[in-house]
Amino acid sequence: MELSNLKTYYFLRKGLFKRLVVRAVDGVSLVFREGEIVSIVGESGCGKTTLGKTSVKLVEPYDGKIVFEGKDITRMDGDLKWFRRRAQIIFQDPFQSLNPYHSIFDILKEPLDNLFRGEVDDPTEKIMKTLEEVRLAPPEEFLYKYPHMLSGGQRQRVNIARALIVDPKFIVADEPVSMIDASSRAEILTLFREIQNRRRTAIMYITHDISTAKYFSDYIAVMYAGKVVEYGRTMEVIKNPLHPYTVGLIASVPEPDPENRKRFRPVIGGEPPNPINPPPGCRFHPRCPKRFEPCDKIEPQLKEVEKGHFVACHLYE
Amino acid sequence: MGLLLEVRDLHLYYRTIKGVVQAVDGVDLRLEEGKVVGLVGESGCGKSSTANAIMKLLPKNTARYDGEILFDGVNIIDLDDEIFRREYRWKRIAMVFQGAMNSLNPVIKVGDQVAEPLILKEGYTRAEAEARVKELFRMLNLPESFVNRYPHELSGGMKQRVVIAMAMVLEPQLLILDEPTSALDVSVQAQIMNLLKKLKELKRMSMIFITHDIALASDLSDYMAIMYAGKIVEFGTIEEVLLDPKHPYSQGLIAATPVLSRDVPPKFLPGNPPSLINPPKGCRFKDRCKYRMDVCDNEPNSIKLSDSRYVKCFLYH
Numbered sequence: 001m002e003l004s005n006l007k008t009y010y011f012l013r014k015g016l017f018k019r020l021v022v023r024a025v026d027g028v029s030l031v032f033r034e035g036e037i038v039s040i041v042g043e044s045g046c047g048k049t050t051l052g053k054t055s056v057k058l059v060e061p062y063d064g065k066i067v068f069e070g071k072d073i074t075r076m077d078g079d080l081k082w083f084r085r086r087a088q089i090i091f092q093d094p095f096q097s098l099n100p101y102h103s104i105f106d107i108l109k110e111p112l113d114n115l116f117r118g119e120v121d122d123p124t125e126k127i128m129k130t131l132e133e134v135r136l137a138p139p140e141e142f143l144y145k146y147p148h149m150l151s152g153g154q155r156q157r158v159n160i161a162r163a164l165i166v167d168p169k170f171i172v173a174d175e176p177v178s179m180i181d182a183s184s185r186a187e188i189l190t191l192f193r194e195i196q197n198r199r200r201t202a203i204m205y206i207t208h209d210i211s212t213a214k215y216f217s218d219y220i221a222v223m224y225a226g227k228v229v230e231y232g233r234t235m236e237v238i239k240n241p242l243h244p245y246t247v248g249l250i251a252s253v254p255e256p257d258p259e260n261r262k263r264f265r266p267v268i269g270g271e272p273p274n275p276i277n278p279p280p281g282c283r284f285h286p287r288c289p290k291r292f293e294p295c296d297k298i299e300p301q302l303k304e305v306e307k308g309h310f311v312a313c314h315l316y317e
Numbered sequence: 318m319g320l321l322l323e324v325r326d327l328h329l330y331y332r333t334i335k336g337v338v339q340a341v342d343g344v345d346l347r348l349e350e351g352k353v354v355g356l357v358g359e360s361g362c363g364k365s366s367t368a369n370a371i372m373k374l375l376p377k378n379t380a381r382y383d384g385e386i387l388f389d390g391v392n393i394i395d396l397d398d399e400i401f402r403r404e405y406r407w408k409r410i411a412m413v414f415q416g417a418m419n420s421l422n423p424v425i426k427v428g429d430q431v432a433e434p435l436i437l438k439e440g441y442t443r444a445e446a447e448a449r450v451k452e453l454f455r456m457l458n459l460p461e462s463f464v465n466r467y468p469h470e471l472s473g474g475m476k477q478r479v480v481i482a483m484a485m486v487l488e489p490q491l492l493i494l495d496e497p498t499s500a501l502d503v504s505v506q507a508q509i510m511n512l513l514k515k516l517k518e519l520k521r522m523s524m525i526f527i528t529h530d531i532a533l534a535s536d537l538s539d540y541m542a543i544m545y546a547g548k549i550v551e552f553g554t555i556e557e558v559l560l561d562p563k564h565p566y567s568q569g570l571i572a573a574t575p576v577l578s579r580d581v582p583p584k585f586l587p588g589n590p591p592s593l594i595n596p597p598k599g600c601r602f603k604d605r606c607k608y609r610m611d612v613c614d615n616e617p618n619s620i621k622l623s624d625s626r627y628v629k630c631f632l633y634h
Contacts, residue, residue, distance in 0.1 A: 043502035043503065043504060043505075044502055151589045152360075153589065154589075181359040181360055181529065182359065182529055182530065182531070182570060182573050182574065183359060183569060183570060183573045183585060183586035184585060184586070184589075185573065185583070185585070186573050186575070186582075186583040186584060186585035187585035187587070190585065208502065208503060209503075209575075210503075210577065211575040211576065211577045212575050214575065214577060215575055215582045215583065238577065248504060249503060249504060250577060251507075252503045252504045252506065252507035253503060253532075253577050254506075254507075254510070254530070254532040254533045254535070254536050255532050255535075255576055255577060255578060256531050256532040256535045256559055256571060256574055256576065257532075257535055257559070258535060258554075258555040258556045258559050258560065260535050260536045261353075261514065261535065261536060261537055261538065261539065261555065264511045264514060264515075265507045265510060265511055265536070267504060267507040267508050267511060268504045268507075269508070271472045271473070271474055271502075271504075271505055272502065272504075
């Protein structure tokens, strides 16, 4: 999948005549290759969820291009079946994304009915195999359970199974572990790694937690106020962050260390900007410790600074 | 350094249609003046119930509430409710509730909301109260003029500061913080943690810091209490618990935490915590424990490992 200069705007009405534009995603270009996990890291309101939704066409882009398997699907509407069979999304909240009146069997059968009516010989067997793949074993035990009978981690596995059952090529996982207990987070993320290795699926992993991105992705794209400010191989971005925002973000992550309480954490002051009125020039400049002359006037472009490591910052021009 | 709080064998059970929930089951805690204890555990382990028990905020369906909560030498469990309300709650023991920033009254200026207890409980005049609130806002890095703002005019981080101001306005000796940063972005979370550190030093306030995030707890805490299924399974100084965890659950929880600066991938703890309605006999962690022995079907005692440390596990009997 290739996203080029993707823009998703929301239009709000204020009063009778005023119209406000929320530039949720404002010119993002990214490539997702078979068998690779790309993390989209950023704080709330940076547009990462909108980016995920736009790339599976749950939200219409305002401008830009989405190309999937060589096909331009930006304006594809009406018959999305072809695309829905190939691209799926897993939502953040495992408590709200499963219909409480449907059994696990019903939940997993629905995508087969909708997208592959009559094409799957034995839906029950397919459902059982998928349940096994997400480690809800033995599957017979889960088939006729209802969501409320499962723990948060188990529900999230049902969500994953629902996405996998159509054998997609591309999965968007929107904060799949943020509402799950710490002891089972690593388990769910390991599952994504296995899926990636076994099925060669391309995965967009959306998260606010750069420390999980470190272990479970191949590339990281850091988003700030609707734009990608840094992109590169995961280890490269984490060991050698270039953008001052990425540096600050990494410094803000708490680590289990008894020495922590004896010192103050270096922090980024202020809070993320309002996407209706982003600051001019570099959107990070009001919070940036290293801002200088051009930052509040000229918008920096994403440039390759080192091999495969892109950054949008005037410091590197 | 005097002992401020000593909790001994605290129980808090709730009656429900399905049976009695043993939310807090024999909890022991000690806290000195000016120190912070991190109460860490997964959702549903009884952390918030422990806090409510110390605040004597009990729901109508309380089935059992006993033990000892010695606050400054007085057992507040035996204390008359009216005396506790007048002399202790908010005045000497205050709490920042989980998600409190979303329960600010939307139609009252935040300054007035913070000033309310000063006027009602302490007999301040409006002008005196306003001066006091402004002073508090300054200390919390909020502009003084914000006393005249309404909650919707503030960002998440600012609302969280207002809620902390509300809890601190009567200068309590003990402040309980229930997940005070869980709804905030990492960069804002780091700001709030720095602020709490500053308050701890400046005001010599004791705190109980409740969180599911062991790394975050280490940012502030001098002691750490690891809670599992209604019981504190390990208690010690932050150095003892973090660097050399003894209980298999503490070990698992620490191993499950992703760390940015080290290259060890997080490991998961298989299984789920037991239901607190009919918890298994004996050690409640035994079904997930890799060291399980026959003797674990009995209740493990508190084993004292050092002056500051105890663990409830048969490995150390």
